[in-house]
Amino acid sequence: MARIPxxxxxxxxxxxxGDAIALVQALKREPVPDGVEVAVCPPxxxxxxxxxxxxxxxxxLGAQDMHWESQGAFTGEISPIMxxxxxCRYVIVGxxxxxxxxxxxxxxxxxxxxAAFAHELLPIMCVGERLDERDAGRAEAVVTRQTExxxxxxxxxxxxxxxxAYEPVWAIGTGRSASAEEANRVIGVxxxxxxxxxxxxxxETRILYGGSxxxxxxxxxxxxxxxDGALVGGASLDTTKFLTIVRAARP
Ligand code: PEP
Numbered sequence: 001m002a003r004i005p006x007x008x009x010x011x012x013x014x015x016x017x018g019d020a021i022a023l024v025q026a027l028k029r030e031p032v033p034d035g036v037e038v039a040v041c042p043p044x045x046x047x048x049x050x051x052x053x054x055x056x057x058x059x060x061l062g063a064q065d066m067h068w069e070s071q072g073a074f075t076g077e078i079s080p081i082m083x084x085x086x087x088c089r090y091v092i093v094g095x096x097x098x099x100x101x102x103x104x105x106x107x108x109x110x111x112x113x114x115a116a117f118a119h120e121l122l123p124i125m126c127v128g129e130r131l132d133e134r135d136a137g138r139a140e141a142v143v144t145r146q147t148e149x150x151x152x153x154x155x156x157x158x159x160x161x162x163x164x165a166y167e168p169v170w171a172i173g174t175g176r177s178a179s180a181e182e183a184n185r186v187i188g189v190x191x192x193x194x195x196x197x198x199x200x201x202x203x204e205t206r207i208l209y210g211g212s213x214x215x216x217x218x219x220x221x222x223x224x225x226x227x228d229g230a231l232v233g234g235a236s237l238d239t240t241k242f243l244t245i246v247r248a249a250r251p
Contacts, residue, residue, distance in 0.1 A: 002251070003203075003204065003205075003206050003228045004035060004036070004037050004206070004228075005035070005036050005037065005206075005222065005228050005229040005249040005251065006036075006037045006038075006039065006163060006206055006208060006228065006229040007036065007037070007038050007039070007229050007230055007232065007242075007245055007246045007249050008038075008039040008040070008041060008062060008090065008092075008124060008163075008165075008208070008229070008230070008231050008232065008236075009038075009039070009040045009041060009232050009233075009236025009237075009242055010041050010064060010092060010095070010210075010231055010232065010233050010236060011023075011040065011041060011042050011043060011064075011236060011237060012043075012064070012097070012233060013043060014043070014237055015042060015043065015046060015237070016045075016046070017045060017046045017049050020042045020043075020046035020049065020050050021046075021049055021050065021053050023040075023237070023239060024040060024050050024053045024054060024057075024059065025053060026239040027040070027059060027239060027242065027243065028053075028054070028057045028059065030243050031058070032057075032058040032059060032246070033246065033247060033249075033250045034250075035250060035251045036229075036246060036249045036250055036251070037058075037060065037229075038058070038059050038060065038246055039059065039060040039061065039062045039089070039090050040054075040059060040060075040061065040062065040236070041061075041062035041063060041064050041090065041092055042061075043064065044063065044064075044078055047061065047063060047083070047086045047088065048086045051086045051087045051088075060089045060090060061086070061087060061088050061089060061090070062088055062089065062090030062091060062092060062124065063078070063083045063088050063090070063091045063092070064091075064092050064095065065078070065091070065092060065093065065095070065098055065112075066078050066079060066080055066082075066083055066091050066093070066112060066115070066116070066121075067079055067080075067112075067115075068080075068108070068111035068112045068114070068115035069115070070115075070119075080115050080116060080118070080119035080121055081119060083119075083121060084119055084120065084121065088121060089121065089122060090121065090122050090123075090124050090163070091112075091116050091121045091122070091123055091124070092123075092124045092126065092165075092231075093109055093112040093113055093116065093123045093124070093125050093126070093150075094108075094109035094112070094113075094125050094126045094127070094146070094150060095126045095167075096126060096128055096167060096169045096172060097172075100169070106145065106146060106149035106150065107149065109125065109146070109149065109150045110149050110150050110151075110152055110153070113125055113150050113151070113154070113162070114153065114154070117154070117158050117161075122161055122162070122163060123162060123163065124163040124164075124165055124208070124231065125150050125162060125163070125164050125165070126164075126165045126167050126210070126231070127142075127143045127146040127147055127150070127164060127165070127166055127167070127190070128142075128143065128146075128165075128166055128167040128168045128169050128171075128172075128210075128211070129142040129143060129168055129169065129170075130142075130169045130170065131169065131170035134168065134170060139168070139186060140186065140189050143166065143186060143189065143190055144189070144190075144193055147164065147190050147193055147194070148193070148197075151194065151197065151198070154198070156198040156199060156200075156201035157201065159194055159197075159198040159201040159202065159204075159205055160198075160201040160202075160204035160205060161204070162205050162206075163205070163206045163207075163208065164190060164205060164206070164207045164208070165207075165208040165209070165210045165231040166183060166186055166187050166190060166207060166208070166209055166210070167209075167210035167211050167231060168186075168211050170211075171210075171211025171212050172210065172211050172212070172233065173212070173233055173234060174211075174212055175212050176212060177211050177212040177213065177214075177217055178209070178211060180209075180217075180220040180221045180223065180224050180227070181224070183209040183221060183224065183227055184224035184225065184226045184227055187207045187209065187224075187226040187227055188226045190207055191203075191205065191207060191226060206228040206229060207226065207227070207228055208227070208228055208229045208230050208231050209221045209227050209229075209230055209231075210230060210231030210232065210233070212234075213230045213231075213232050213235060213245060214235050214241065214245070215235065215240075215241050215244035215245055215248070218230060218244070218245040218248040218249070219248040222248055222249050229249055230245060230249070232245055
């Protein structure tokens with residue numbers, strides 16, 4: 001079964017509610033191309049309004065993070081139930097900015113992945129090496145460790161629905177992307193690992209590339225056989241740039 005490419009926009013800590021609605025209204029003017037899935041991941045404060053603005057549109061809603069518990073005394077956190085309540089389909093977990101600035105561990109990422117599936121959310125689980133790890137020739141070892149930790153205890157059918165984003169940390173927000181061939185190679189390593197552990201389900205796992213994807217370089221990534229779309233940061237804040245990337249993903 002062919003994997004449907006996913007283009008997901010990670011808006012990070014950008015956009016007030018009004019700005020977020022204006023952006024989705026602009027995105028909605030263009031139909032989602034056949035054979036492509038599109039998602040936007042606004043900040044928590046805008047999820048509810050963006051969800052309403054997306055009614056009747058094929059664009060999916062995602063959150064940028066969540067806690068693994070359903071409810072409780074966790075001041076400042078957002079639960080999977082709350083994300084379902086505003087009709088999120090996706091949730092990004094283990095983004096390198098959360099690992100780096102908020103000390104998110106492999107163990108926490110694994111809990112979040114399992115909690116997402118338990119609440120019928122689809123995790124977009126991020127992996128990727130830092131520059132020092134890459135320079136030390138450890139890129140594959142790092143993504144292998146992160147992927148093994150995050151998928152521990154999953155059923156093969158969950159692995160088939162999991163989305164992984166390979167995002168080399170040195171490429172995020174820097175304007176310096178990995179080469180398309182390099183992304184394809186590392187994603188192939190991730191898929192090989194999933195295949196060893198979960199068998200045929202690995203052929204269904206969508207594995208995206210993320211890190212300075214732009215309208216100019218997107219098509220090169222999408223031509224690669226292992227790359228199933230993109231997690232887009234900066235360029236997802238601009239309607240024209242994001243829609244150009246979406247069009248490039250058309251099979
Ligand atoms: C990201 O935030 O996941 C990302 C890939 O950002 P950018 O596209 O800006 O590098």
